[in-house]
Amino acid sequence: MKVMLLVPPGGYFAERWRKGSSMPPLGLLYIAAVLEKDGHDLKIVPADILQLKFRQIQDMIRHYQPDIIGVTSTTENRFQSFKLIKKAKEAYPQALTVLGGPHASMAPEDCLAHLPELDVVVIGEGEETMKELCARWAEKADFHIMEKIDGLAFRHNGQIKVNPRRAPILDLDALPFPAFHLIPFEKYNFRFEVPGQGLLPAINMITSRGCPFNCNFCATPINWGRQVRMRSPANVLQEIEYLKDKYQVDVFFFFDDTFNANPKRVAKICDLIIERRLNIYWKCDIRLDLIDRPLLEKMKKAGLFHLSFGLEAGSERVRNEIIHKKINIDDFHRVVKWCLELDIIPNAFFIFSHPTETWEEAQETIRIIEQYRDQIEGSIAILHIYPGTPLEKTAKELGVLPPDFSWARPHPPRIITLPTAQGDVPLFLHKLTWSQVSELIFRWSFSQRKVSLLDKIPQVIKNIRSFQDLWRYLIMLVVYCRLKLRKFFQKISPLLRSRD
Template sequence: MLQDTQLDLLLINPGGREKIYQNLGGSLTAIEPPLWCRLIAGYARDRGYSVRILDSEAEEMGAERIAANVADLRPRLTCLVVFGHQPSASTQQMVGARDACLAIKDVTPEQKILIVGGHVSALPERTLNEEPVDFVCKGEGPVTVVQLIDQLKSAEEADLAAVAGLVWRDLDGKIVTNKPAELTKELDTDLHGNVWDMLPMEKYRAHNWQCFGDLASRKPYASIYTSLGCPYKCTFCCINAPFDVNRYRMRKPEAVVAEIDLLHNTYGVKTYKFIDEMFVLNERHVMAICDLLIERNYDLNIWAYARVDTVKPHMLEKLRKAGFRWLALGIESGSKHVRDGAQKALKHEDIISIVRQIQAAGISVIGNFIFGLPDDDVQTMRETLELAQELNCEFANFYSAMAYPGSPLYTQAVTNGWALPENWSGFSQHSYDCQPLPTEKATAADVLRFRDEAFHAYFSHPRYLDMVTQRFGWDTRHHIEDMAKHRLRRKLLEDVAEKIA
């Protein structure tokens, strides 16, 4: 009997940076290893399936090259993994995913395509109706993928109803949503993601800001996770869409550091992102990882997410010794009223205090701020910019409020009939057709204009530039000045200007 040599599974990380970031995608943004491609690949390979990963983002492949690769490999199942590198990135990645699926179906129309991801889990039926795919996964993916391959390999007719988490069409064209797959509990054994050999490790690079002072150290680079999910319920966040519940699961610290051992010793990686939506949360978990990293003395450059109310001052010295050089804080708004409305109750003085304590420990801060939250007006947005400038963090991200599918804000927007972007690319913060939410007192154009001007006001402010020069040197200052020269084109603002003219 001839052995079945057909590739069981091809996982594709879709690209499309040019549509998502415009001219910022060329050199300023990070190129990260695709976490969920890794997790699904490891889960499937451990169970005896043949697997490959095609990271079209890292390889800078257009849709036609993706389709040609699929035609050459002829996998039993092609899976587009649309999770992104942060929860909000999933929706905007649908642009590249759709282009890839259209091209694949054009070249090999018989190819079976499954699509998974946060956006997909939030809108499974709509995704199946609108996208050129055969199947949709509602859930995190690994169990559904493996069960679907089993059915496609079956000598008998596939029993799609038996695949947990699958959304599909029956013979009458009716959409069927199967029972959900159970969340994977054993992260270290089932979702270890140790398939680095499948990835183009030389292609990945850190964000520019993570390597201020030594921009040449952006490569080699890797992102890993220590936990999945988030116990909080911020109205603008869609982190828990694939999980249906606010489930927070942690890996064992020993497994996390063993992965860093592998990456450091095999690929020479010293620059890392901890991709957890909330790393600095469980003190025992965090401190155990720090202790193990301190023992190794790798001289790492790690950044991770935290909350103002989860960072404890007594943790900071150990975090810095372990290699955490950056913490990203979701400050969101300068207005307490607006923060409260977004389920982000923080006191002004506490924000300032913890930022100063983090900086005093030798850890840089990335402040994340949002303009256009439901209770915002021009005055409260101005308060947010003023708070950002008062804090003078080493870097800042300025966002427009978006109703991402899977977030409470999306449900609120749909219920109230608020205008949403016509295309998924419109959910990207940096795209040409970006369209944020309006508020009762500010139009979408007002919000977007304020966000863009706030970016330039912050990064061109003499106080900020002087601080950066002192902390990181003149080369970094010049790099930031060049970065701030980039002006994004915005269709929404061009349309308003045209009407006025």
């Protein structure tokens, strides 16, 4: 079977590429590795990195003449994926079109209902599902075979059918390493600033899948499941050594949702890195209440230089009763303190505009950010709504999303998005006003010294789709100017008083 796997062009991730933060598509690379091992002919087209136009992709499809065309999707970039499915079917109608990735997994029926050019959706982990689909389709290109394949949704005779989800892959060590050799690796510009070393090429790795926790906004349990499945330390080290030798990278981003879900495994991975004297640098995302000082010291010795963790909200009520994060603020302060003492860069994630979050509670979050001004990296976002999550249900109940909302149709003007900054994902805005959220964003930016309004003007103009968008950006401009004037008068007021 000839299989072509595609990353859509343009959109949010093309903007990330221009900013120097584009990572290889591990999901597609794992699927490609499994299919290649099974004897299929594979071609991967990362149209975002290659900066291809849809017309150029169509030419490649006609030339390759694939039996199956697979397209990955995220909610941030879903409209580009939808357009690519349409263009692919137009270019080569006899190919089976397959949509996978996080967005398709969370909204399979919605995708099929609004995309007549789409034949099949792969739900969740794609390796075994695509392997079975390719094998059965090679034997008999008949839609009746779809009914026997777990993890698929498909359309047949005008009816949408969703099969049972496939059981998760328990032995991740059995998977081949991602097929990096099938992509133009040298074109990826994923880099990290390592203290004392400068800006170095980096690569992303997944060492576990799944998340047992219950955050209301998170789609990970839907995509990967709640059961955490982990690669063995030996298998992780084998891939690190392979990538270091093959691609000359010394910086690794362990892209797990919770790298320290099993602290003993983390300690063993660190022991192996130290024993083998790999001299690598790495970063990861952790959960605050699953780490102690001795483990962090060992991680530092093994090359950890950057540690990310989510607090999400300063308010304990919002954090634990609304988000269901179940994290203590003392754990946050303690881990930040350890990081600063050990010369590890702490990066905290914060989110504004949670359900029922008041202005006073949002102030608690911004005060924590300002407390650690210049000491931590802080990443903020307005709360995103993803399909299939508890938050999506809440958004419809509160009228943030209309009851008949479709992820495959253009948003009504009243739905707020920031496509260039945070992808084309609806933002949850209910209790807080747009003016208040804008103030929080700019106060964070001032504390991080990262804001430059002039640099954003071309992107702002590009993203204006309606009068409502224009009005929101004007509100942001007014808030920005007001805060700048406030800072200016705070700075000169001592001088004025001294003259008196």
